[in-house]
Amino acid sequence: MADASGDNWTELTSGTTAAVRLAAPDLQQARRARRRLGGDAAVILDVTVAIGPDFRSARDFLPGDDGDSLQYAGTINGLAGLVADIFVAEVADGVTFIPASPGLDVRKLADAARDRIAQRLPLAA
Known part of the structure; x- marks a missing residue:
């Protein structure tokens, strides 16, 4: 998880492999960037998140298309599905949640997700 600036981040899982943060505007570009990095590091994809009861209410909190990082607006269940898909499709080994609004409790969000x-992924337990 990261603070709103995206600069200060905390890993909620453990691992011994060096982590490389990656920002990409979509999953295809993220996958290409991961391939260029090779397999020596755990790739962590930045995702700016806005959570609400549904997509329409959450999207209002997104900062607009910044062109750099993947953006997600929707429910926690949808976010969990996105992260599971990112892992299964080998786009990244993990994600960094960056809050779209300063009032979003990223630690609570990360725990729930x-x-x-x-x-969804029994190996994640």
Whole structure:
């Protein structure tokens, strides 16, 4: 997880492999960038997140298309599905959640998403 600036980040999981943060505007570009990096590091994809009861209410909190990082607006369940898809498709080994608004509790969001991801991917538990 990261603060709103995206500069200060904390890993919520453990691992011994060096981590490389990656920003890409979409999953295809993220996958290409991962391939260029090779397999020596764990790739962590930046995702700017806006969470709400549905897509329409969450999207209002997105900063607009910044062209640099993947953006997600929707529910926690949808976010968990996106993260699971990113992992299964080998786009990245993990994600950094960057809050779209300063009022978003990223730690609470990450914990809730991690629980749902573990339900989708038993290996994540």
